[in-house]
Amino acid sequence: MWSKTSLSMCRSYHPKVLVLVYVLILVAITVNAKKDQKKSDEEDFTRTAEMIREEEVDEDEVENTKPLFTDLRTSQIYEFIESAKKKAKPDDYKKYPYSEDATDILNQKLVEKLRKEIEMLNINDEEVISNEDLYRIITSKEKEFYGTAEETMLFQELSEEEFEQLIKNENKIETTTKITIKEVDPNPTFSDLNSNEIYHTPSATHSLVPPDVSASVGIPESPTKPKVKKEPELTEEEKQAKVLYETGVMILNSTKPDKKRAYDLFKQAAELSHLEAGKIVGQAYFFGDVFPQNITAAKYWFEKLATEKGSPFAQMYLGLMYSAGLGYSPHLAKAILYYTFAALGGDTWAQMVMGYRHWAGLGVVPNCESALTYYRKVAKKVEEELSTNGGSLIQRIRLYDEFENMGSTTGVLDDDLIQYYQFLADKGDVQAQVGLGQLHYQGGRGVEQDHARALNYFMQAADAGNANAMAFLGKMYLEGGNVVKQNNETAYKYFSMAAEKNNPVGQSGLGLMYLHGKGVPKDYNKAFKYFSSAANQGWVDGQLQLGNMYYNGLGIPRDFKMAIKYYTMASQSGHVLAFYSLAQMHATGTGTVRSCATAVELFKNVAERGRWGTNLMQGYTDYKEGRVNEALVKYIVLAELGYEAAQSNAAFILDRGDVDIIPKNETFYRALMYWSRAAYQGYSVARVKVGDYHYYGYGTEVDYETAANQYKIASEQQHNAQAMFNLGYMHEQGLGMKRDIHLAKRYYDLAAETSSDAQVPVALALAKLGVLYSLQHLQELNLDSLLPNVNLSKILGPDWDLYVMTTLAVLLGIVVYFRRGPQG
Secondary structure (H helix, E strand, O other), X not given: OOOHHHHHHHHHOOHHHXXXXXXXXXXXXXXXXXXXXXXXXXXXXXXXXXXXXXXXOOOOOOOOOOOOOOOOOHHHHHHHHHHHHHOOOOOOHHHOOOHHHHHHHOOHHHHXXXXXXXXXXXXXXXXXXXXXXXXXXXXXXXXXXXXXXXXXXXXXXXXXXXXXXXXXXXXXXXXXXXXXXXXXXXXXXXXXOOOOOXXXXXXXXXXXXXXXXXXXXXXXXXXXXXXOOOOOOOOHHHHHHHHHHHHHHHHHOOOOOOHHHHHHHHHHHHHOOOHHHHHHHHHHHHHOOOOOOOHHHHHHHHHHHHHHHOOHHHHHHHHHHHHHOOOOOOOHHHHHXXXXXXXXXXXXXXXXXXXXXXXHOOOOOOOHHHHHHHHHHHHHHHHHHOOOOOOOOOOOOOHHHHHHOOOOOOOOOOHHHHHHHHHHHHOOOHHHHHHHHHHHHXXXXXXXXXXXXXXXXXXXXXXXXXXXXXHHHHHHHHHOOOOOOOOHHHHHHHHHHHHHOOOHHHHHHHHHHHHHOOOOOOOHHHHHHHHHHHHHOOOHHHHHHHHHHHHHOOOOOOOHHHHHHHHHHHHHOOOHHHHHHHHHHHHHOOOXXXXXXXXXXXXXXXXXXXXXXXXXXXXXXXXXXXXXXXXHHHHHHHHHOOOXXXXXXXXXXHHHOOOOOOOHHHHHHHHHHHHHHHHHOXXXXXXXHHHHHHHHOXXXXXXXXXXXXXXHHHHHHHOOHHHHHHHHHHHHHOOOOOOOHHHHHHHHHHHHHHOHHHHHHHHHHHHHHHHHHHHHHHHHOOOHHHOOOOOHHHHHOOOHHHHHHHHHHHHHHHHHHHHHOOOO
16 A cells, blocks of 8 residues: 555655656556456355355255345446435435345445445545445345235235235335336347247338337437447357357257257256356246246246346346246345346346336336336337238137136137138138138237248139239238248239239238339339228228328328328227337327327337237147146236236136145235236226135135225226126125115116126026015014014025025926926
């Protein structure tokens, strides 16, 4: 160290000598600091490596014994706590939502490292957080709970008084932290890909949509030309891992892929710390794809990636596991912290999770603008990957609806029906050929996207003179792909043939070619003419492109009102790009009054049309084939992303108790949480289920008043017949509301009018109600003294009314039988 005396002696020297001495001092300080930092980093690396070597994958292990968040850089942790401190009052540290976790995060070693980094910056003491304030954050042990009432039922930390208070309070519990989101260059992650897509990310097909106006609301754009960094030379181990990984990819891309062999190679590469291979292996164990499902093994790989690589992908999965209680005890604070850093790192799924949580107020303060920021980022990625065909169909099958209505259709085509259509197509049925071509072209309804088969069917139908087939062939050649190469001349040929037959798909295709000048001179007038003809026939692409032309003023005066008109028409047919364009206009107040709520709803719709939404169909397939655990995990993941159908399906599976990856004593708690989330998004069956859980005390205390309130919402806002019937019964019995036979009859009648399925139970309930009314009338006439004092509840039990209804049903059946007379 340099003393004050030695520094004062330098003042008597020549100025040049003095400058030289100062330079030497600075060099010495820098070298010493770098040595200390290097030594500290080496100790960190050695300690982490020892922890990883000592840790074994144990299927019985459910708790994480490693220090929390060691994968986060000190600067990240410091920035996170600083942002929280700025939003709180000086003496209000105990309300930091993650103060308890800060104890684990900022252990003594990290504090020392943080202090060294600050000292190296040579900042004045008054500009740096004091040790007193820093340790006040770290040592804060105040318990804090947050989130919705149904979520906090998962956590056993609350006292009975806290729990009771939380249930009664319908307002969201505020957290004081509001993270400032900064746009960062996202590292490529695969958290949004399923196993079939992980190596084939669709290339962006650009369409003409309103320009992204994110910058106008303070969201900077990512640079269009990222700096190319020179890759460091690989070690022998890294070279070996790279060869293993690339060999696995090559096997998967071969004409006869061997998935098991490829994944074995990925696992070997992952064991050598290959990042992308580790992602694949972690996902494979998590979802039960190729490898048997093993949540503990998945946790090991995600922790390894997070600790060694700081992977946003792994942070997202760890947040999900903490939130859902998979591999860990449920812990909302840790889940949100992992989600936050994963979203900051550019992970698409984490951004979607945080958008949904800010929209619904789950574990964070409801904040429309924050939800808009997150959802807009995800929607932008979806929009960039979509072609003008509007994207693949996301099948939203609800297991409860299918279970209750066994005879109804789910929208999934039966294999026998598909084979029948194939038989007709092979026999030359043109309509069957076109239908199968469109089905394979877009995918959905239980059929995977297959452009090769679509091309074959379209060719057959086009040869027979079908205009729709010609137009879709034009679309395939205009867009290009793995099956056919992009060819403007061939596309123009097929579009023209279809347009001559006044086909709107062909007209819209010609409009696109003239709009962009693809194979023909650019001509906005012709483009407008063709789009108008297609739109007037109700073709969604024509409506969308007319909206784009009005929005951008291409060949016509710019008119935002007309743009909104045509975007709305296209959105009514479900076109994703139309939803995106409307969302942009509502987000910025372009052509309409700015509405954050409307913009978030629209961006959420677009985000849920991303390719990860196809996991809904994969979960359904798993469930139908008996892989219930695998189905549940897929639904839980999508439920975290905000899919209502996934939330209700996860609740349905948990309600039936057919899984073994969730402790039996927690299934009702978690089912209630997912039913509540689905109810919040407007699913009336879920609302009734929430009422049932409070009525019977499943996953919560028996609460007739809460049950009645839930039934009222489902009845008045969603016209649910079951809710009306339940309200009638509760009025009849005086449960949670005043006993009133007249109101009971009114609700029973409403249920029968709303649904024909309710007519039989309503008839029985009214028959029983008539008996009760007669007894009540006798009591009013003071004739009860003439009747024996009989307590039916003591004789037949509390469910005596059900016995009476059953008896009446049997008697009714006998009467009907004898009135019709014997058959034969």
